[in-house]
Amino acid sequence: MHKIFSSKAFILGLRLTFGILGGYLLAALISMFLALLIPHPINGILLGMLVSLLCYPLVLLWLLASPKLGNSIKYLTALIVILAICTKLIS
């Protein structure tokens, strides 16, 4: 069992899963946050989409290449929580 959890393929799978799901969640929150922050009925939504889709691959790359996966997950979770609170506050 220990062998499976410490194998390269398992770690890569973990990084991919966190990168894809975490990155998507963060991107979705960024798009909502910017849409609500900018009062214009369309501009904020479109800018949010542009910025969030730029962030998504960068987050995935960060999660895939970071030296310590645990630390990256911590920072990503913190970012997601902060953004979620901010979005809730301005909504």
Place this chain on the structure above:
Amino acid sequence: MHTEKSYSWRKRLLPIHQWSGLLISWLLFVIFLGGTLSVFHRELDLWFKPELPHIHSSLNIQRDTQAGINYLQQHAPQATRWQINYPSTRQPFIELSWSQNNKQHQALIDAQQPVETPRATQGGNFFVELHHELHYLPPKFVYFFLTLVAVLALVTLLSGVISYRRIFTDFFLFRRAKQQRWFDLHRLLALLPLPFYLMIIYSGLVILGIHGVMMYGAAAKYPQMGQFYENLGFFRMPARGELTQRPLNSVDSYLQQGMLYFPEQDFRLISINNPNTTVAKLTLVANKEHQLSRFAEFQIYDLTNGKLLTNKQGYGWGEDLFGATIALHTAIFADYPILWLYFLGGLAGCAMIASGTFLWVNKRLMKQTSTRNIWWVDRLNLSVILGFPLSCLGYFYANRLLPVGLLERADWEIHCLFLSWLAIILWTFFSSPSITIKWKFLLRVGAVFLFLLPVTDIWVGHPIWQNIYQQDGVYLSIELMAWLLASCCILAANKIKMER
């Protein structure tokens, strides 16, 4: 300390580049090739419909609108939406499209001869659909799946650029040794059009975003998503349901009224939602040809009482930025030199993906490791990198060879593409010859079919000598491109050495 840190980053990024690249390479190749061919989808439409008259009428908004409406009244009176695209420099015919029973239909007609050609085909539009919907699969699922592929493609590109240390100093280095040769080619094809790849993949991602993948901002602001799309100019129509019938009024007065508002006094298209009902609405969209924006000014009229419902004049900075991003991907602003650059960029992308997968195999062959992986990758390379373009050629042949009166002919043309691809995949995986012999054989088959493609134009009344005489750029370009590719196939088949 700093150097060590950056070295370790590079070291970590290299396997990410290799494995994420390999994982998406075959699907990305299909998407890139579909996109490359759809650059000229309007021109391919003309080739796929050889019965269209060679001499076409010049643009006349009123006459073309009437011809379009007459045709649609005759063929699709019950459609939920009609759209009439006016002739342009790239598409000299009136392009009609309509939605009926959740299916999109399309026809090209000329104002003087408003009859559809008998050859039912999806033409160049199939490549557009393949590029972003992959055909056969449910679009919602495909949009999410393609988003993942596009994100991984960006990760692969960025990790490749960062992980290779001497990327600019070795830019023009070209070595003869086998493995280095593939590496140098891959690097050159990746770096030279790098801004194009970044732009095309990112803008593709944005298009997928607006198709529902990243609509959380709009969902947070609009309780009814339809309102957002209408504000943007993506016209969503109400479901047909039980609507009261009412004959359609003449739209001439609206066209004249619209011309006063738009600075160029010109329209790109008009659409009618729920025609022949009491809730019919007419949308006039201004012509913004050669402008870097997806969005154009538009007006919406209620056809029952003649009221102007919406008069969209000018967009905000967000819409302009977003519209420019989409326009960059779809190249709607481009004229022929730019379109050829897009085409070459797309071909370079295909070649970059192919050289990357060859490099992956060669590296492992030299180390003599993981023979099972090599067996799979080798066969997948052959079935996708050569097999898929060959089956696209099958689609071209199906257009010429299938009987004109065949039931559901347009669908069968597409089935022919996928059936021929399936045959190639099965042959690649289950036949006994070595992989090198298979490459040589398929390249030669491809060369023969490419060489004979212009011959098929003879029996649809477009022989090459006539195309030269009439200076028909579309036919001549396709014929010359076919012969050029045939020569490349022969050269490649002769170059492949019996190494394995």
